[in-house]
Amino acid sequence: MTLSDYLQLPFVQNALLVGVLVALCSSLLGVTLVLRRFSFIGDGLSHVAFGAMAVAAVIGLTNDMLLVLPVTILCAVLLLAAGTNARIKGDAAVAMISVGALAVGYLLMNLFPPSGKSNISGDVCTTLFGGTSILTLKSLEVWLSIALSAVVVVFFILFYHKIFAVTFDESFAAATGANTKLYNLLIAVIIAVVIVLAMKLVGSLLISALVVFPALSAMRLFKSFRSVSICAAVISVLCAAAGILIAAVAGTPVGSTIVVANIGVFALFTLASLVRGRI
């Protein structure tokens, strides 16, 4: 089959659409997360989501989103909205919640294996690395992803200046009357939503890559917040599209392929910034 044959297939179309949207959302939020030294929150929250999925499977929830989304949002709020006042600081708190949730999730899956499934480690592996689940999306999931992505993009545009102000200098923003607590809360909720979405695409281990790589690549070359945001979005969308198509044709795992594409772009941009530094 050629590439155009693949593009005719509805499941490839679905995967492309959802993949591109999720990549777009995670890259938009990635810029503020990287700058706030919260690069690993994607990883941490996706482990929380993994733990919540395990609990949902054990208690037999048919639609695990009902449990996964609220739990992830709660943890995101605890980590981000507590901000600089937290007793356990950023990276330590993220590490603690992340490893804790992963361990509890895996333990539960072993103690109470979900009925009808015998291959626990296969299951776990799929959740962690994404497997091919993006190629088996149901139409409800596709619509849900589209709707949530639209919400995230609209939020980002409407709150763009506030996100900038809060990220660059939170105490100045608070001192001059901006409602930084509200903005931090909203950013935390949106991040949780994006991460639960992104788990479908690349699995929980590789979410950090979606969050971190486009932002870091863009920062190599661009120097204003606006151009970095736009560039990160473009890189992320292109890498996701390329990754999914290559994965479909070559039969490689989707998540890893997308991440490798992102690594390639990062290398390219780093090289470009070095070359420009010389001139």
Next chain:
Amino acid sequence: MERNDFNNYSLKLDQERGHTDALLSCQDLSLGYEGKAILEHLNFEVRAGNYLCIVGENGSGKSTLMKTILGLIHPLKGEVLTGDGLRQNEIGYLPQQTVVQRDFPASVYEIVLSGCQGRQGLRPFYTKADKALAWRNIDRMEIRPLAKRCYRELSGGQQQRVLLARALCATRKLLLLDEPVAGLDPRVTAEMYQLISELNKRDGITVVMISHDLEAALRNASHILHIGARIYFGTVEGYLETEAGSRWTAKGGAGK
């Protein structure tokens, strides 16, 4: 009568007469974290046009006082009152630089414009008036040639000018400066003091500055708030007559 008592007394007289023309006033303020007081029984006021320097040893609570004035933390007792038409969100603030800012990809213009954020409420975009104000303050700080440059590539003095322009977007009346010359070389330090004095004298902007540099404080300021074991609040002239101040002049520092 101790100088500080005298000042408290005159402050009380003013309040009894119903003077409300102080931009900021604190009465019997106690501050600290989590119930532990760092500083107690603090009284001072800042009037339009004043240039107040807050001095004191490390750990005496200068930064805590600054955060309390800005409303970032609550006082344990008493309150910070704003008056003379000044609202809490109209204080321009020049914070010390944070780690995050050192490699932040942002243009000078973006940063200055963000000074208008406090007035935005939930309005998503800046108005033409906000943008004009940003440009006006960029010109005031003489950094128009840098407007498109990246903040992280600027020198320390240039970065302070950018943050000062941003603070000016947030206020028309009162600037709070937290160690504005920390880490600057002597020439740039002098420029910075000059700039702040101009804002105070020419533009009538009230200045409250935290400073380690007592010599510069005595040279530039109109009032001193010395915090620590002994609290002094009053004019610079009065401060030179106190024990701490006379120790200073005995060393020949600011003796004229």
